[in-house]
Amino acid sequence: MLWVKAFHIIAVICWFAALFYLPRLFVYHAMSEDETSRERFKIMERKLYRGISTPSMLATIVLGFWLVSYNIDYYEASAWFHAKLTLVALLVIYHFISGRMIRSFAADANTRSHVFYRWFNEVPVLMLIAIVILVVVRPF
Template sequence: MMTILWLKALHVSFMVAWFAGIFYLPRLFVNHAEATDSNVIEQLKGMEKRLLYFITPFALLTVTFGLLLIYSYGIAWFNTAIWLHIKVTLVLVLLAYHGYCFRLLYLFKHDKNTRSGRFYRIFNEIPVLILFAVVILAYVKPSVG
């Protein structure tokens, strides 16, 4: 039982660190999309790159500790925990979102962004919605079906 509690604590801690960055990165993209000063643009490029590379290990550690939790509880538990299947699906969507941020980083780096600040403001809401759903699923564990 103590092992599971440590796994949960590490899983949630890395998830919080990941989300802190994944909430802030699109705000940098908003500023970048709306910036006109070349010095500001260059500064934002550096900030975006450092932040994305800084939070990527947190994403990987969140997934790693989540998988270790699933393994610790066992396959029988996993098979019956439908809420967890939904949660895992949402995490996969968030990982795709995170991966897409690398594409956006590339576009900004090469001055090829064609999206507006408004797009990035809306884009910024996706992880918020995923977080709400994941927290409800993980803590309420609603019966689905």
């Protein structure tokens, strides 16, 4: 079980690293004015999303459910866990919204400003704070 927990934590860290960095790339991409920069950001965004973010998300989910399987009765009865699962579901939605934004940038169809992406970048930070508090403190 400790190996599963260790790899779950590693996957979570990798996923959040990607969720923190990808919107920063969007900020810089939205601010870029030359074609060379825009093309470079398209490549960076695609590789980060497909090569790190999505595999890390999948590993996080699979390993998380594997951990739950060790004591499913406890987790089913834990309100903090249901709140955490809700936040994880919202993060998965955020992940796929980011994927749509990548496709928008790839098609040169982005209409949002760098300011929007600066705010968008704060969402996973708030989610991380809430999830860590739920897991460690277990307030309810």
